[in-house]
Amino acid sequence: MYDYLVVGAGLFGAVFAQQAAAQGKKVLVIDKRDHIAGNIHTEKTEGINVHRYGAHIFHTNNKEVWNYITQFAEFNRYTNSPVANYKGELYSLPFNMYTFNKMWGVVTPQQAAAKIEEQKKAAGITEPKNLEEQAISLVGVDIYEKLVKHYTEKQWGRSCTDLPSFIIKRLPVRFTFDNNYFNALYQGIPVGGYTKMVANMLDGIQVRLGVDYLENKAEFDAMAEKVVYTGPIDAYFGYSLGYLEYRSVRFDTEVLDTDNFQGNAVVNYTDGETPYTRIIEHKWFEFGKDENGNMLPKTVISREHSSEWNPGDEPYYPVNDEKNNSLYAQYRTMAEKEEKVIFGGRLGEYKYYDMDAVIERALAVSRAELG
Numbered sequence: 001m002y003d004y005l006v007v008g009a010g011l012f013g014a015v016f017a018q019q020a021a022a023q024g025k026k027v028l029v030i031d032k033r034d035h036i037a038g039n040i041h042t043e044k045t046e047g048i049n050v051h052r053y054g055a056h057i058f059h060t061n062n063k064e065v066w067n068y069i070t071q072f073a074e075f076n077r078y079t080n081s082p083v084a085n086y087k088g089e090l091y092s093l094p095f096n097m098y099t100f101n102k103m104w105g106v107v108t109p110q111q112a113a114a115k116i117e118e119q120k121k122a123a124g125i126t127e128p129k130n131l132e133e134q135a136i137s138l139v140g141v142d143i144y145e146k147l148v149k150h151y152t153e154k155q156w157g158r159s160c161t162d163l164p165s166f167i168i169k170r171l172p173v174r175f176t177f178d179n180n181y182f183n184a185l186y187q188g189i190p191v192g193g194y195t196k197m198v199a200n201m202l203d204g205i206q207v208r209l210g211v212d213y214l215e216n217k218a219e220f221d222a223m224a225e226k227v228v229y230t231g232p233i234d235a236y237f238g239y240s241l242g243y244l245e246y247r248s249v250r251f252d253t254e255v256l257d258t259d260n261f262q263g264n265a266v267v268n269y270t271d272g273e274t275p276y277t278r279i280i281e282h283k284w285f286e287f288g289k290d291e292n293g294n295m296l297p298k299t300v301i302s303r304e305h306s307s308e309w310n311p312g313d314e315p316y317y318p319v320n321d322e323k324n325n326s327l328y329a330q331y332r333t334m335a336e337k338e339e340k341v342i343f344g345g346r347l348g349e350y351k352y353y354d355m356d357a358v359i360e361r362a363l364a365v366s367r368a369e370l371g
Contacts, residue, residue, distance in 0.1 A: 010038020
């Protein structure tokens with residue numbers, strides 16, 4: 001009946017489905033959730049596009065990706081400038097001259113660099129062996145202790161000395177007063193929310209929600225020539241080799257009868273006592289206004305609690321350590337023998353993907369498959 005069955009209506013699945021349909025292929029998209037857009041799903045509450053599965057800020061340096069995605073949404077000019085709250089002290093993120101001035105009173109880039117170098121030398125770090133040493137070599141001991149250590153340990157549920165150094169290499173450190181967290185040429189939030197954007201991508205394509213592919217796999221497989229699977233790769237194989245590990249996130253979301261709770265979309269709580277990692281105030285992703293430019297009278301906040309993943313929980317961040325990567329490699333070998341199935345996306349490839357990288361990958365897979 002169909003050329004392609006796409007399992008999962010998230011970003012990877014939506015891009016592939018759109019590309020296949022544009023070439024005249026007959027496509028069915030299914031998802032076990034009751035909505036499209038996967039983890040970038042947004043839903044309206046009090047006129048505010050709430051990021052139900054955590055904050056998603058689109059950013060890319062890839063012009064092809066930007067030109068592709070802006071066919072389906074107009075993007076606003078939102079710039080990600082988080083604030084770090086350490087026991088009531090507020091610091092700029094990314095780490096920049098505002099951060100260094102607040103921390104040490106330095107006023108020039110040379111003074112800031114000298115302070116970091118002094119603390120790095122005092123710590124005796126030459127070749128960083130773990131996340132703690134990598135962070136100290138980048139920003140010094142003071143910033144590590146106040147703004148990195150406890151936040152990271154809450155996020156990963158592990159000591160910084162037990163985490164690999166590569167996790168922190170993405171950390172932006174600037175000797176300028178630039179508050180833009182992402183060093184990206186193109187950045188913003190889709191006007192009207194991500195769900196509206198994905199709906200535009202899937203326009204004219206048949207979508208069925210609330211259906212579980214793995215519960216009726218044989219029936220669904222018989223409906224299409226090929227399957228594009230974006231669910232967990234270990235679940236596809238019935239966890240026959242064991243479970244891949246993830247970090248999960250729990251959100252406490254509430255509507256507040258105020259027009260401004262924290263004055264910023266993202267505030268990270270970097271002390272060890274606060275149980276959550278950050279608070280998102282969703283309205284500031286769109287400057288506090290509705291689509292007609294009217295200021296919204298209420299606000300919606302989400303407190304994010306990081307947790308260990310257990311079967312049945314929502315998987316968010318792959319734990320790409322040696323043990324899990326080795327297990328994934330075995331599943332990948334099994335996947336390569338499934339001639340009718342394309343595995344893709346964060347769960348299908350057990351890889352942490354930014355949104356632009358998901359789109360880039362999905363476009364590449366589409367080209368290879370569709371010609």
